[in-house]
Amino acid sequence: MRSLILAAALAVAPVGAALAADPIEVVSEAPSGGAEVKIAKMKFQTPEVKVKAGETVTWTNTEALPHNVHFKPGAGLEKDLEGPMLRANQTFTVKFNTAGTYNYICTPHPFMTGKVVVE
Amino acid sequence: MTHAHTPARPMLRMSAALLGSAAFAALLAAGPAAAAETHGQAGAKAAAAHLAAGKEDDPVVLEAPAINPRRVYVNDPAHFASLTQQYVIDGDTARVVGMTDSGFLPNPVVASDGSFFGQVSTTFERISRGKRTDYIEIFDPKTYKPTADIELPNAPRFLVGTYPWMTALTPNNKTLLFYQFSPSPAVGVVDLASKKFSRTISVPDCYHVFPVTDQTFFMHCRDGSLLKVAMGADGKDETAKTEVFRKENEYLINHPAYSPKNGRLVWPTYTGKIFQADLSSGEAKFLPAIEAFTDEEKKAGWAPGGWQQVAYHRGSDRIFLLGDQRAQWKHKAPSRFVFVIDAKTGKRVKKIEFGRDIDSVGVSQDAKPQLYALSTGEKTLFIYDPETGKETAAVNQLGHGPQVITTADM
Numbered sequence A: 001m002r003s004l005i006l007a008a009a010l011a012v013a014p015v016g017a018a019l020a021a022d023p024i025e026v027v028s029e030a031p032s033g034g035a036e037v038k039i040a041k042m043k044f045q046t047p048e049v050k051v052k053a054g055e056t057v058t059w060t061n062t063e064a065l066p067h068n069v070h071f072k073p074g075a076g077l078e079k080d081l082e083g084p085m086l087r088a089n090q091t092f093t094v095k096f097n098t099a100g101t102y103n104y105i106c107t108p109h110p111f112m113t114g115k116v117v118v119e
Numbered sequence B: 001m002t003h004a005h006t007p008a009r010p011m012l013r014m015s016a017a018l019l020g021s022a023a024f025a026a027l028l029a030a031g032p033a034a035a036a037e038t039h040g041q042a043g044a045k046a047a048a049a050h051l052a053a054g055k056e057d058d059p060v061v062l063e064a065p066a067i068n069p070r071r072v073y074v075n076d077p078a079h080f081a082s083l084t085q086q087y088v089i090d091g092d093t094a095r096v097v098g099m100t101d102s103g104f105l106p107n108p109v110v111a112s113d114g115s116f117f118g119q120v121s122t123t124f125e126r127i128s129r130g131k132r133t134d135y136i137e138i139f140d141p142k143t144y145k146p147t148a149d150i151e152l153p154n155a156p157r158f159l160v161g162t163y164p165w166m167t168a169l170t171p172n173n174k175t176l177l178f179y180q181f182s183p184s185p186a187v188g189v190v191d192l193a194s195k196k197f198s199r200t201i202s203v204p205d206c207y208h209v210f211p212v213t214d215q216t217f218f219m220h221c222r223d224g225s226l227l228k229v230a231m232g233a234d235g236k237d238e239t240a241k242t243e244v245f246r247k248e249n250e251y252l253i254n255h256p257a258y259s260p261k262n263g264r265l266v267w268p269t270y271t272g273k274i275f276q277a278d279l280s281s282g283e284a285k286f287l288p289a290i291e292a293f294t295d296e297e298k299k300a301g302w303a304p305g306g307w308q309q310v311a312y313h314r315g316s317d318r319i320f321l322l323g324d325q326r327a328q329w330k331h332k333a334p335s336r337f338v339f340v341i342d343a344k345t346g347k348r349v350k351k352i353e354f355g356r357d358i359d360s361v362g363v364s365q366d367a368k369p370q371l372y373a374l375s376t377g378e379k380t381l382f383i384y385d386p387e388t389g390k391e392t393a394a395v396n397q398l399g400h401g402p403q404v405i406t407t408a409d410m
Helices: A002-019 B009-019 B021-029 B039-052 B295-299
Strands: A024-027 A033-038 A048-053 A056-061 A091-096 A100-106 A110-117 B070-074 B084-090 B095-102 B107-110 B117-125 B129-139 B148-154 B166-168 B173-182 B186-191 B197-203 B207-212 B216-221 B226-230 B238-241 B258-259 B264-268 B274-278 B285-291 B303-305 B311-314 B317-325 B337-343 B346-359 B360-363 B371-375 B380-385 B390-395 B404-406
Touching: A024 B129, A024 B303, A033 A048, A033 A110, A048 A056, A091 A110, B084 B258, B095 B117, B095 B129, B107 B166, B107 B404, B117 B173, B148 B186, B148 B197, B166 B207, B173 B207, B258 B311, B264 B311, B295 B303, B311 B360, B317 B360, B346 B380
Parallel strands: A033 A056, A048 A110
Antiparallel strands: A024 A091, A056 A091, A100 A110, B070 B084, B070 B404, B084 B095, B107 B117, B117 B129, B129 B148, B166 B173, B173 B186, B186 B197, B207 B216, B216 B226, B226 B238, B258 B264, B264 B274, B274 B285, B303 B317, B311 B317, B317 B337, B337 B346, B360 B371, B371 B380, B380 B390
């Protein structure tokens, strides 16, 4: 009986997830083919990247000073999405599900700004 | 040394009851106690005479003496404690004439005419956690009663070790401006006349707020320029950057001196190079930079250091800079000397040795100013005559870690 309920839940889950998909979501591993943004010299080296809905962007911190990627509410994003601090050579990948312009900063360095335009 | 602790409200009421209000009020109103007599001894004498005359005690809530340019505000951030205090000191008598309470890392302001003082502060519903409330509190300088309590939406304050020019009043004392660091650089505008938060002005990557007119203020930007912000009607604000006036490796300290009355901005670097800008015209005119120390002195380790490391006296056009021999990167350690410098010529007028560690300096803006030297470690405000270089009085027991001196240029 329990396995039946679990199976039913699993069957429904993908549909429910698709309906409730967040406009952006953190992805644990970067798939090939996504856009890349390097972080160096207190800057997002490509401050504006364009991707299509469903594609990913991966940020790589190339310097010893920790940085992160912190999205502010807007473009369908209701709450802040504050990424973890990245040390040298660490990465952070986000999948963009919905078209729009997503502005972000580095939390401790708010003068570091960037945006992702999702078409 | 005198324990000049005369807090307002409940504590003051208790003190008055102990001493007899008439005697106590007379003591507060009187000038400095005779050299050989402490304030405590004078108070005891007055209370004994009161008692001998058969007079009864009639406890009252006292008011502070009339304000003057020697009213000194000493803020105690208390080493980042959630609850903090400000001590109001009468420089003439070297007495605490009131106190106010505040929350986490408040920014004090004092009206240029002395008509009020206040703070931008932060509290939490459970001391240091729970719902956060940022607010502005304005106090009457005689009764210390709050006359305004203005809440700031969305907790916008920049929580930082207290930098006086992260919060400022416009010259007409009707608008309060405060800095927001995160999520993006901005300046909050609060209309004190209507007691309402007005709006937030988005600014580039710039810091500090130096009001020049009631509609204009300057900031200092990461790229080494100043930013002029003209506050327009209906929120149509305009910003423009000046030329870059300092090199990237010339590190300006967090505590510049600024005189709103003549628009003079005095901004030392870690090595004692002093940049000055005259903002009085509404445009930034950069004056020739001054070197506080000779090359030989620099080689011998002389450099500025402390918290409020610099003060500026408008009437005499003099700069007071804390300095000492120190290792590089010890710029926040206290100094045992203050260097008095003619702001126009850059010439050193005097070197005063405190004989103790001083973290912050301030100066009253009257014709014969008092020099205020605050020791965070000793929790004591020392008052000096800058002409003779002699200590004239001291007020101790100023909280846990007092750091900020504020005076009004009345």
